[in-house]
Amino acid sequence: xxxxxxxxxxxxxxxxxxxxxxxxxxxxxxxxxxxxxxxxxxxxxxxxxxxxxxxxxxxxxxxxxxxxxxxxxxxxxxxxxxxxxxxxxxxxxxxxxxxxxxxxxxxxxxxxxxxxxxxxxxxxxxxxxxxxxxxxxxxxxxxxxxxxxxxxxxxxxxxxxxxxxxxxxxxxxxxxxxxxxxxxxxxxxxxxxxxxxxxxxxxxxxxxxxxxxxxxxxxxxxxxxxxxxxxxxxxxxxxxxxxxxxxxxxxxxxxxxxxxxxxxxxxxxxxxxxxxxxxxxxxxxxxxxxxxxxxxxxxxxxxxxxxxxxxxxxxxxxxxxxxxxxxxxxxxxxxxxxxxxxxxxxxxxxxxxxxxxxxxxxxxxxxxxxxxxxxxxxxxxxxxxxxxxxxxxxxxxxxxxxxx
Amino acid sequence: xxxxxxxxxxxxxxxxxxxxxxxxxxxxxxxxxxxxxxxxxxxxxxxxxxxxxxxxxxxxxxxxxxxxxx
Numbered sequence: 047x048x049x050x051x052x053x054x055x056x057x058x059x060x061x062x063x064x065x066x067x068x069x070x071x072x073x074x075x076x077x078x079x080x081x082x083x084x085x086x087x088x089x090x091x092x093x094x095x096x097x098x099x100x101x102x103x104x105x106x107x108x109x110x111x112x113x114x115x116x117x118x119x120x121x122x123x124x125x126x127x128x129x130x131x132x133x134x135x136x137x138x139x140x141x142x143x144x145x146x147x148x149x150x151x152x153x154x155x156x157x158x159x160x161x162x163x164x165x166x167x168x169x170x171x172x173x174x175x176x177x178x179x180x181x182x183x184x185x186x187x188x189x190x191x192x193x194x195x196x197x198x199x200x201x202x203x204x205x206x207x208x209x210x211x212x213x214x215x216x217x218x219x220x221x222x223x224x225x226x227x228x229x230x231x232x233x234x235x236x237x238x239x240x241x242x243x244x245x246x247x248x249x250x251x252x253x254x255x256x257x258x259x260x261x262x263x264x265x266x267x268x269x270x271x272x273x274x275x276x277x278x279x280x281x282x283x284x285x286x287x288x289x290x291x292x293x294x295x296x297x298x299x300x301x302x303x304x305x306x307x308x309x310x311x312x313x314x315x316x317x318x319x320x321x322x323x324x325x326x327x328x329x330x331x332x333x334x335x336x337x338x339x340x341x342x343x344x345x346x347x348x349x350x351x352x353x354x355x356x357x358x359x360x361x362x363x364x365x366x367x368x369x370x371x372x373x374x375x376x377x378x379x380x381x382x383x384x385x386x387x388x389x390x391x392x393x394x395x396x397x398x399x400x401x402x403x404x405x406x407x408x409x410x411x412x413x414x415x416x417x418x419x420x421x422x423x424x425x426x427x428x429x430x431x432x433x434x435x436x437x438x439x440x441x442x443x444x445x446x447x448x449x450x
Numbered sequence: 451x452x453x454x455x456x457x458x459x460x461x462x463x464x465x466x467x468x469x470x471x472x473x474x475x476x477x478x479x480x481x482x483x484x485x486x487x488x489x490x491x492x493x494x495x496x497x498x499x500x501x502x503x504x505x506x507x508x509x510x511x512x513x514x515x516x517x518x519x520x
Contacts, residue, residue: 181456181459182458182459183458183459183499183500186503186506186508193509202507206505209503210505211501211503211504211505212503212505213503213504213505213506213507213508214506214507214508215508215510216507216508216509216510217509217510217512218509232512233510233512236510236512237510240510242508312500315500316497316500318462319462319493319496319497319500322462322465322466322469322489322493322496323490323493323497325469325472325473326468326469326472326486326489326490326493329469329472329473329475330472330482330483330486332475333472333475333477333479333482334479336475337479
């Protein structure tokens with residue numbers, strides 16, 4: 047290019063942009079550095095700088111790329127960004143256009159995580175069909191976590207608040223560092239062998255991906271999957287997902303939340319039982335009152351003249367039932383049973399009276415009411431009972447068969 | 451301890467069924483009393499289950515091979 051050749055600003059910037067654009071390295075590279083001056087534009091584009099000890103480059107990440115970020119980026123974060131470098135011709139600004147971001151140092155772990163997840167998923171370990179239900183009221187709650195972390199305090203506090211007398215079986219485990227995964231797996235088995243807990247919380251408080259890594263190990267996932275009781279995972283914060291979460295029967299966003307999911311509130315359960323007790327008495331009483339109303343109606347109609355005793359015993363039986371309902375004890379149930387039997391008998395005795403009312407008669411001998419002509423004998427006495435009275439008779443002649 | 455896991459849930463479910471049946475009415479007296487008795491027994495059992503916990507915190511100490519109650 048000659049020295050006397052006059053360019054417009056636009057031409058200059060376009061020329062530099064095209065030079066940069068033709069460079070194979072700049073067209074696609076990974077850039078390591080620390081994020082600073084991050085700004086989110088309302089358009090959804092991210093503007094920031096990446097820097098190291100000596101230098102800084104302006105960066106932009108467009109909305110459609112920013113949407114695919116696995117986790118939020120923030121100032122101070124060390125990242126490796128994939129993208130291309132070019133000139134923003136309007137401002138003459140050299141900048142790096144970020145397409146995707148890997149957390150520095152976490153890229154490798156993340157790949158391992160995805161690999162293990164895919165492999166275990168293929169074995170069916172995460173299949174929803176394998177997920178067991180968390181009992182509404184556990185006999186006792188097993189807990190596997192660090193003995194010294196905040197998580198165990200949170201879990202115990204929440205359980206004590208919700209169900210003060212709930213029994214807790216704690217098996218402390220080393221949750222990070224060398225050997226942590228094996229220790230967690232062994233603790234899960236220890237809770238299982240102990241046999242008292244029927245739900246198990248496995249987890250720890252928040253930390254870096256490295257801190258949480260033990261929960262991404264196969265040995266922990268398998269121990270959870272094979273555990274004989276339902277397992278609730280509670281690793282880190284809401285946004286942290288681990289392999290253990292996928293293997294567990296239920297994932298809790300935090301250890302505190304796990305305690306809430308496993309242990310009901312005593313007050314609520316107690317109120318449920320009390321309500322049922324109240325309703326039992328209420329509805330039983332209502333049924334008895336309905337019966338009494340029916341009886342009173344019969345009596346008012348004067349339908350039963352002779353068998354006053356039956357009416358009386360039925361009323362007495364009802365009285366006994368009603369009194370019984372007012373007391374809540376085991377003894378009273380026996381009485382209720384007896385009163386009920388009396389009521390049954392009284393009702394049975396009443397049944398024929400409805401027929402008598404329609405003009406039919408009962409025939410009784412010494413052996414009681416008879417239902418067949420064969421109950422009669424020539425020369426013996428019998429009693430005819432009708433709606434409005436009874437008569438003693440002597441049998442003179444018997445013709446069996448037919449309804450003549 | 452309740453005899454087995456899930457017994458409480460089962461009992462409460464049955465109790466609810468009984469209460470619903472009773473609330474509908476129309477039962478024979480003896481049926482009604484039978485259900486009522488079953489309901490009273492179940493509610494007493496559920497109540498006992500709720501109250502039989504001991505607020506134990508048991509720590510399984512794998513290294514020393516024993517349990518410690520706190």
